[in-house]
Amino acid sequence: MYIELKHESEVPLYLQIKNFLKEQILSGSLPPGSRLPSTRSLAQRLGVARITVQEAYDELIAEGLLSAHVGRGTFVQGPSGEPPLPTPPSEPPWEVSPSRLSTRAILRDMLRMAASRDILSFAAGVPAPEFFPVDGLRRAINRVLRREGVSALQYDVPEGLLPLRQSISRYLVDVGIVATPETILITSGTQQAIDLVARTLVEPGDAVVLESPTYIGAIDAFEARGAKILAVPVDEEGMCLQTLKLLLIRYRPRLIYTIPTFHSPRGGSMSLERRRQLLALAREHAVLILEDDAYSELYYQESPPPPLRALDTSGYVIYLGGFSKTLFAGLRIGYMVVPHGLRERLMYAKQTADLHTSSLIQWAVNEFIQREGIHTHLRRIRVACRERRDAMARSMERHFPPGVAWTLPQGGLYLWAKLPREVNAFEVFFQGLARGVAIAPGPAFFPDRSGEEYIRLNFSLHPPERIEEGIRKLGETIQFLLERARRARPKLQRVPVPIL
Ligand SMILES: Cc1ncc(COP(=O)(O)O)c(C=O)c1O
Structure with missing residues (x-):
């Protein structure tokens, strides 16, 4: 596992470290119970001041993703704030094909993101609970x-x-x-x-x-x-x-x-x-x-x-x-x-x-x-969902960079968007999470796990003001990834540093 620090970036170094660790935690690459390196050793390895690493850890602790234990170290808490789990002593005795496991892991993550109060989620395939009669x-x-x-x-x-x-x-x-x-x-x-x-x-x-x-x-x-x-x-x-x-x-x-x-x-x-x-x-x-x-x-x-x-x-x-x-x-x-x-x-x-x-x-x-x-109820939710669909489409027009394509659906709960060539759905997923917004990445829906150029957005889950806020953040995320890809094209200065 490597942290790529971009010293020339406008994003402060502590935030780059924090975002990287957050992505790793939310994606499950750093599972609950994982012990992080000490601030001193990580700072040395990254060539940054110790306070920079400390700030990143402090913010993750404040967000409930890490917990610090005097004398024992800093541990991953997991997004739902559950206490660290002990690491299993050995491999479990059954086998699951990695591809099958990954689809399940994505589904679980999506449901977990939707349940997390800190994340403005368009990811889950669930209806808005405020419509339940x-x-x-x-x-x-x-x-x-x-x-x-x-x-x-x-x-x-x-x-x-x-x-x-x-x-x-x-x-x-x-x-x-x-x-x-x-x-x-x-x-x-x-x-x-x-x-x-x-x-x-x-x-x-x-x-x-x-x-x-x-x-x-x-x-x-x-x-x-x-x-x-x-x-x-x-x-x-x-x-x-x-x-x-x-x-x-x-x-x-x-x-x-x-x-x-x-x-x-x-x-x-x-x-x-x-x-x-x-x-x-x-x-x-x-x-x-x-x-x-x-x-x-x-x-x-x-x-x-x-x-x-x-x-x-x-x-x-x-x-x-x-x-x-x-x-x-x-x-x-x-x-x-x-x-x-x-x-x-x-x-x-x-x-x-x-x-x-x-x-x-x-x-x-x-x-x-x-x-x-039931028919009166259906009429009511059709009006509300339509309003939310239109709100999301308007916000996408306003905030998504050119190159993102979608068609207005005539029904259902989802807007399916195609990303610009340079941007990948998993990057949008992780970078979006770091900014507090969740989408469902396309590969979750393809039997062969292709579809990295697509994202799915559930437009029914939030009122129009929240949709506007989430889509603005998502637009910034896609814009950021586009610019990063364009900057990286001529020369990519990577500083690969193993952290664990
Ligand atoms: C196409 C489709 N079929 C079935 C289901 C499962 O629905 P149910 O809650 O009825 O099991 C979903 C849920 O998202 C769905 O999108």
Whole structure:
């Protein structure tokens, strides 16, 4: 590990040391419990005054990232302020491929950043908690407990509470999906539905098609199952069918996982024409489509094209929906609409996983849908999210240097931006963190971990003034990285110094 000190830089030396260490800590390169060199020895090695190193350490201590113990030294605390952990005595006895580990580490970091109060985060894939209709939920739970009593707290069937499945069946009619309650299975979030499908339909070594980029939790679920991932690029109209066709012929995959509407992370939607062509290909090659529809209710212009499941006449689509992005992410209510032939297998997979999703929470969500007016709530969050999307786009116009490109999404939660050639998403991630702002780096979303030219920004998490502040900091970060890259091009004066 090396610190590059730039003596000619306008950034004071103590701040360069601090920023470097902060990046190392937040990225996990310096894990909690790591002992830092003494100020004297680091100062000697870097050729700077001891007070310079002391100032860097002091600021990191003030931010809760380091702790100093008299007679023992200075230790990494970790971003959440937990006490130093003892270093494990030896390597753990299991093996994890480094690439798989890194995706998980990124996901964990993103969630941790979003939870840290010091960081203005656009990184996480979560909805803004101030939109959660808490009073409505309180009323719904009270009514359920009064009316259903202990039966709302008893075990239930794995496929889920019948009244909730009936409500979802009625709810889906509005988006053109005809699904009887028997074909609906309640899951603990859409994530569990993806996992159950992977466990039920994919054997280790089977090929599975994913979009590239795609939802990180789907990459994890299929990788954990030992699937061979086939990545298909996505353009403005959705998944590129030319590539898909070749892969279908060559590898005969078990499944095509797609997010056709308000794609995460890209934000765009598959055109109606492309949806029809995709369905035709699935039929021709007899391959199932797993349609993840996590975001379609969050539209800010006209409503999106119908889901694949609504257009499917041959039973090739498993449809996934849920209430995480629209009602309460933490209640973990999702559902799948399954072709008849798969119902039993998926139901037993659910039973094996956790018997069933919480009875009380299923009752409460059903009560909310029926009595608290989900459509009124949806209208309210569409207005608020649209305002935040527009605020972020305006701030990006104002503060991002030329060379950053993005398209305004018509729905969902994310702005997907392409960086100038000289700037890398991980650098923006770490340098942004050092300035108190978090983004999700593109490689988290690519099955092959490419995409270092992209960043994803969740525009829904903060009110417009905070968005403006965060985007300004991000603009400064990108500008700083651009200038650094341009300065470095003619001659880069590096002073590599090992510190640990
Ligand atoms: C595309 C997509 N699918 C599924 C999920 C998981 O959602 P849930 O909370 O319903 O498990 C997410 C969450 O970010 C997502 O973005």
